[in-house]
Amino acid sequence: MWKITTVRINARAGASSSKRRFWFYVGFLHTLDAGAYLPRVLKQILDGTLGVFAERIGRQLFKLAVEQNVNNHILASDTDIDAARYMKMHTLSMDQVRGTNGKISFVDVLQQKKAL
Numbered sequence: 001m002w003k004i005t006t007v008r009i010n011a012r013a014g015a016s017s018s019k020r021r022f023w024f025y026v027g028f029l030h031t032l033d034a035g036a037y038l039p040r041v042l043k044q045i046l047d048g049t050l051g052v053f054a055e056r057i058g059r060q061l062f063k064l065a066v067e068q069n070v071n072n073h074i075l076a077s078d079t080d081i082d083a084a085r086y087m088k089m090h091t092l093s094m095d096q097v098r099g100t101n102g103k104i105s106f107v108d109v110l111q112q113k114k115a116l
Contacts, residue, residue, distance in 0.1 A: 096104050
């Protein structure tokens, strides 16, 4: 690379060869600095943005889990169900959620129960 650059620099007229080499090398070093700087800055920006987003999603999931647990307590206090029946319902629910990719609603389950 150095020989090709030197030939190109020497082919130009006007400035001395050593000056051209110097400025070429300075430009080359700036290119290396920019290449190292840009990914670092992008990483910091993405980390900051995704970090805020992850915290927000985490808070929302915590609130949702608390509400679900309250509903579980309300339902458990009013329902007489044994462990075997619960496990059967749990397995059926997992299969339905997987089969519908999580797009099953209470109305769907209610209609299914009435059809049985």
